[in-house]
Amino acid sequence: MPSNCFSRHPLYPLVALAIVSIALSGCSTPTAMAPRSNLSRDSAIIMAQRTAEAAGGRVFTIAPTGSMKPTLDENSVVAVETVVFGQLRKGDIIIYRNSAGVPIVHRLYEQGNGSWLVLGDNNTAVDREAVTPANLLGRVCAIFYTSSGPQGNTPAALAQR
Numbered sequence: 001m002p003s004n005c006f007s008r009h010p011l012y013p014l015v016a017l018a019i020v021s022i023a024l025s026g027c028s029t030p031t032a033m034a035p036r037s038n039l040s041r042d043s044a045i046i047m048a049q050r051t052a053e054a055a056g057g058r059v060f061t062i063a064p065t066g067s068m069k070p071t072l073d074e075n076s077v078v079a080v081e082t083v084v085f086g087q088l089r090k091g092d093i094i095i096y097r098n099s100a101g102v103p104i105v106h107r108l109y110e111q112g113n114g115s116w117l118v119l120g121d122n123n124t125a126v127d128r129e130a131v132t133p134a135n136l137l138g139r140v141c142a143i144f145y146t147s148s149g150p151q152g153n154t155p156a157a158l159a160q161r
Helices: 013-024 041-055
Strands: 058-063 078-081 092-096 103-112 117-119 136-145 155-156
Touching: 013 092, 041 058, 041 078, 078 092, 078 117, 092 117
Parallel strands: 058 155, 103 155
Antiparallel strands: 058 078, 078 136, 092 103, 092 136, 103 117
16 A cells, blocks of 8 residues: 555544455455455445555445456446646556546556556556546545445546547
């Protein structure tokens, strides 16, 4: 987790303990699936909201597209921190808004000409649109894996093919 995410926030020990508990509670990583935990979706969203608040960010759920498997799928909830564009690094998982206004979650692949090319972990080609300071929504600073699929009113970020 980036040191500037929220490590100095008073809720950090609680969130860190919860993440460790999730990791030790039986998460498994089957080949084509994102990890699972015993954490309910509602609990994951609450924990992600606390994390996002501490990081000055937002919470997104992942739409069922498969492009970020096995890292993320529709059972994943992410906390996204606000980040300065120049602090992004190859390999960061980010969320950006495409030209249709849809939030997309993918991994930074290559930088050039003041923008980033992004690629889904399960995709073979980079996205057609580049990420710029204007369409960047933030960087994923925490992932919460759950035991159940999408529900509720949390904004969904497409892990788009």
